[in-house]
Structure formats: C-alpha cells, structure tokens
Amino acid sequence: MPLGQLARYLLRNSLIIALLLPFAIIGLGINVIPFLLIWLVGRLRYSPAMMSTVKPLAAVLFFGITWTIAVWGAITEWGIQGGLAAMLLMPVYLIALIVFGERLVLLLRSIRWWLRSRRNGSVQESVIASRQHVVDSVTRALQVAPGR
Numbered sequence: 001m002p003l004g005q006l007a008r009y010l011l012r013n014s015l016i017i018a019l020l021l022p023f024a025i026i027g028l029g030i031n032v033i034p035f036l037l038i039w040l041v042g043r044l045r046y047s048p049a050m051m052s053t054v055k056p057l058a059a060v061l062f063f064g065i066t067w068t069i070a071v072w073g074a075i076t077e078w079g080i081q082g083g084l085a086a087m088l089l090m091p092v093y094l095i096a097l098i099v100f101g102e103r104l105v106l107l108l109r110s111i112r113w114w115l116r117s118r119r120n121g122s123v124q125e126s127v128i129a130s131r132q133h134v135v136d137s138v139t140r141a142l143q144v145a146p147g148r
Helices: 003-042 048-120 123-144
Strands: none
Touching: 003 048
C-alpha cells in the first residue's frame, strides 16, 4: 500500500475513532457487566450447537436486564422523556462501542503491517524470492533424480 493511501486510511480511521470515543466510553460503562457475563457463559463447556443457542439467549437476557435498569433509572430521574431517550440510546452506545473497538483493532493492525513491511521489504519482493527458491530447488531435484 502506498504511503499516501495508508496515510488517508489512518487519518480516516483515526477521525472515526475520535468521534466515537465519547459514545464508546458511555457504551462500555453501561454494557461492561453484560459483556463479562456473556464471556463467562462462553467459558462453559457445552457443544458448539448448544452454545450457539445459549450465548444469544444470555445476551438478550443480560443486555435486556441492564438496559431495563438504565431506562428505569432515566425515567425516575428525568421522567418518561428521559426514559425514551435512554431506550433509544442504549443500542447506539453498544454499536458505537463495537465499531470503536473494530476500528481501533484495524488501525493498530494497519500500523503493525506497515512497520513489518518496511522492515521486511515489500511483499512482492518476498513472493518473487520465494518463487525463485522453489524453482531452483525443483530444478536441482530434477537434475539429481535417478533414471534421468
């Protein structure tokens, strides 16, 4: 990837990460307990088929309970309008947290890939060198092969 293209990619992802940060922090604060409980459910020893049923049900249950508590707290603090706002914002905060985490991982992987490629040379050069090594090895093997 050319340096200019990488710089645009890093800038775009950094901007998205910066814009999502406040929402992701709120999303983490609200959803950390359901995430941990679902992680614990995932540690249980069940068959994959059973786990594909148990984990989504646990997610619906744990997130539902957490969001209900948050909405109820908003209703008691700010009235029905506050409760409606909280109910609409709960999924937004969760999505912001997930997208934030995904973008951060992609950004870090891109930087690590770029640093590694600078250290190891281009991928194309590596593939060409590996191909030449294979061709040379096969040529030598055919020249030494018995019966020729």
